[in-house]
Amino acid sequence: MSGNGNGNAINEVSVDCPAKTNLTLHVGAPRSEWGGRHELDTIYCAVGVYDTVTASRKKPGAGFSLNLDGAYLGDLASSGSDMRRNHAVLALFAMAEASSHEPDVALNIEKRIPVGAGMAGGSADAAATILALNTLWNLDWPIERLQQVAATLGADMPFCLTGGYARGTGFGEQIEQLSKHSNDVRELTKQGFAGRLLVGAYQAELRTPEVYAMFDQIGAGAGDNNHLQQAAISLHPRSGQAIDEALLAGAKQAFISGSGPSVIAFVPTDDAARAVQSAWQQSRCVDRIIASKAPAHPIVHIIA
Ligand code: ATP
Missing domain, CATH: 3.30.230.10 (Ribosomal Protein S5; domain 2)
Structure with missing residues (x-):
């Protein structure tokens, strides 16, 4: 029991x-x-x-x-x-x-x-x-x-x-x-990959195998931390637009999440968050905006 x-x-x-x-x-x-x-x-x-x-x-x-x-x-x-x-x-x-x-x-x-x-x-x-x-x-x-x-x-x-x-x-x-004290995470945090963020989300889905198939054809973009980024953008160009707009509006980092199409924009300040949000809303390059932060952990609740 x-x-x-x-x-x-x-x-x-x-x-x-x-x-x-x-x-x-x-x-x-x-x-x-x-x-x-x-x-x-x-x-x-x-x-x-x-x-x-x-x-x-x-x-x-x-x-x-x-x-x-x-x-x-x-x-x-x-x-x-x-x-x-x-x-x-x-x-x-x-x-x-x-x-x-x-x-x-x-x-x-x-x-x-x-x-x-x-x-x-x-x-x-x-x-x-x-x-x-x-x-x-x-x-x-x-x-x-x-x-x-x-x-x-x-x-x-x-x-x-x-x-x-x-x-x-x-x-x-x-x-x-x-x-968070490991060298890798400290380095990424220094580059702005932590804390407050906006997710640019889409109705459209990307199938992971299709993104890898595209990657096999075109490879990774120069300097991309995410090797699947170019493949995802070529299948879903609005994600590329969202990355460009977020960086212009003051995001510290903006990139494709995994195999896409979602975009993550780390925003260092309230002003940057507002600017990215209004850029995305005006151009309608994302379908939904979710404010969040990272890192996070699962939470278990005993209800009854
Ligand atoms: P991957 O883990 O392959 O990178 P993803 O993170 O891009 O996938 P998911 O949201 O995990 O995407 O969904 C991938 C597919 O898995 C969906 O299209 C859906 O059909 C299927 N699926 C099965 N169960 C679930 C679930 N509980 N939540 C979301 N998708 C699910």
Whole structure:
């Protein structure tokens, strides 16, 4: 029987899980032994735009259910019948198998992270589910064990479990947590890659494999910290316009998040934030603006 340490069963847990971006993303050669995935060297940073996943215990034998909430569900809104492919549901099944539990759980996802946007929204939901079940089922597994389950689901999921900063190698799944005092993070912070930021988000989604295919054709732009930036911009030119406008308006750094199309603009002051926001609003080069900050971490709440 699960418990909360006081002998009472836990019936409902909710987890706020942040989005991610990549402060650097260096893409190497595709590796046949990884199914054609590219070798990566990246510095992940969690961004304080949170999806909330709530996991509630159901009666034994009742099976799982999934409910999606939020104004920006992207292509998820139409895939209700396809809920078994939702990353949160895949995570529920992976955890059920790893811990020999029945997946008798109701999942509710309040989505705020843009979908198909290079911000790992799906991975954040899977990570949130894993963290919620770790508490709901009273497993109390250490993060390393949870990361092993997460790694079976996707490259950026192990990072989403911890948030903060991490270096990712392999195809992004090998994580070394970085403190803000590490040399890499200090250097990036000095360059303005920390603190307050604006996300320029889009209705349109970019499929990660298409962005890599474009990268294979055109390569990285000179001097780009994110090697996928030119590929994403060539598939979604408004993102390039948003980067240019943000930098002109006073952003310290502006770049494509992961495989895009979202744009992150770090803004050092209130004035810079206002200037970037009004430039983006006037030119309509982004569809939605989300104010946030980085780094961020997942937060687990026991509800009942
Ligand atoms: P990647 O992690 O491949 O870089 P991304 O961060 O660009 O992806 P996501 O928001 O994770 O984008 O969505 C990628 C696709 O995953 C979506 O188009 C959607 O169909 C699918 N997906 C499945 N479950 C989820 C979920 N819970 N949230 C968002 N997308 C999901």
